[in-house]
Amino acid sequence: MKALLSRTPGGPETLELAELPDPVAGAGQLLVRVKACAINYPDVLIIEDKYQFRPERPFAPGGEIAGVVEALGEGVQGWAVGDRVIAMLGHGGLAEKVVVDAKAALPLPPERSFEEGSALILTYATSIHALLDRGRLQEGQTLLVLGAAGGVGLAAVELGKAFGARVIAAVSSEEKAEAAREAGADAAIVYPRGPFDKEGSKALAQMFKEAVGPKGADVIFDPVGGDYAEPALRAIGWEGRYLVVGFPAGIPRLPLNLTLLKSCDVCGVFWGAFAAREPQANAAHIRTLFRLWEEGRIAPKVSRTWPLEQGGEAIAHMAARRAVGKLVVTMG
Known part of the structure; x- marks a missing residue:
């Protein structure tokens, strides 16, 4: 699979498109083919080692994705191959495939696009x-x-x-x-x-x-x-x-x-930190968001998209504070 990697601290221009082995879903995990990855300000900071979390390099930035389930890890229930999914990762989303915790994943409604789904949470x-x-x-x-x-x-x-x-x-x-x-x-x-x-x-x-x-x-x-x-x-x-x-x-x-x-x-x-410390309260908020989304009272505004190989440009656009709404990287 292809991934956009940070190998050394620096700006978006330091990111490299690379070939990596496909990840494998472990126990309790989903293997997801990524269709869209939203860009957020933490992506600007994390590649410069200015965020509160510093992943071991090399890593791909990108903290929220939408895609399709390709495989289930041992013990996973409630999901099937082909399901549409939204997931929060922290990092790793600027890649063609990722593994996510099945319990933390959310179903993407069939009427919603992958781009909009990646831009919600x-x-x-x-x-x-x-x-x-x-x-x-x-x-x-x-x-x-x-x-x-x-x-x-x-x-x-x-x-x-x-x-x-x-x-x-x-x-x-x-x-x-x-x-x-x-x-x-x-x-x-x-x-x-x-x-x-x-x-x-x-x-x-x-x-x-x-x-x-x-x-x-x-x-x-x-x-x-x-x-x-x-x-x-x-x-x-x-x-x-x-x-x-x-x-x-x-x-x-x-x-x-x-x-x-x-x-x-x-x-x-x-x-x-709130989501980690108070998962039930966070889950209640997520249910409220999905209800408001269904009612049309909220709707993520995706103003621009880039292909994976140009994902660094999306992060640069975010860093320049030119974004209106959400910026999304899509996978072919």
Whole structure:
């Protein structure tokens, strides 16, 4: 089989297309022929040794896939050869075949494409955990979403609307604002590109405050970080919840006096650890996501695809923060 491998730490240009022996399903595992692999920001970090997990090299990046079951390992029940499947891997998805834990795999509905199936779990599961468990979002509250046109941002917009919130999307271009509005955002604002000096930071804070209204945001969903974080926090409401989701713009330093003045919470969001520590709660969220997907209230937006041999270009596109919705690599 072919796989796109990271042999040394570096950017997407260091990835190499290689031939490897087909993997074999062990006890409790499925052998899956990969049809589509979604690209996420951890793929940018993991090949540079900047992610919290560092796989032994060589390895293929790619953490979520959709495909077809080719073989069953010993003791597997509930699955058959030919079944369509969604799976989370952590890494290894940019390959023609993978083995996955049968108990962790999910059935891909027959009416859904492999591309859409591969793009569902990571972003939406992160967002539903963030909004409900960490943000305690309630119907009628105001949700401010930064980076609202990226995969996880659009998921937060859709889920925020599904849960009855007023959603304000903050993005870096009019194209992205339109994508956020199409996903259901009540309003969208286009912020300038950082970094910001003191006056620029104040102006951005004022932009956020005007967008969310005089009571401030009840929940702020921030998958961006950097110089955008403090201005967003300044727009939070009394006892609001600021959700720390990611840092593609850099790791911010927040003035903690703001948390005292607003009696607000700064909440970390680490979905992978939550799923491992609380599998039943995570499974309940996944069931909710599938129901909302079936009802048409959420739908992964796959904006662009690449073939496997050009998978590095997909990761580079993600690293440049040009993605609208999800980026997917497909296997011939």
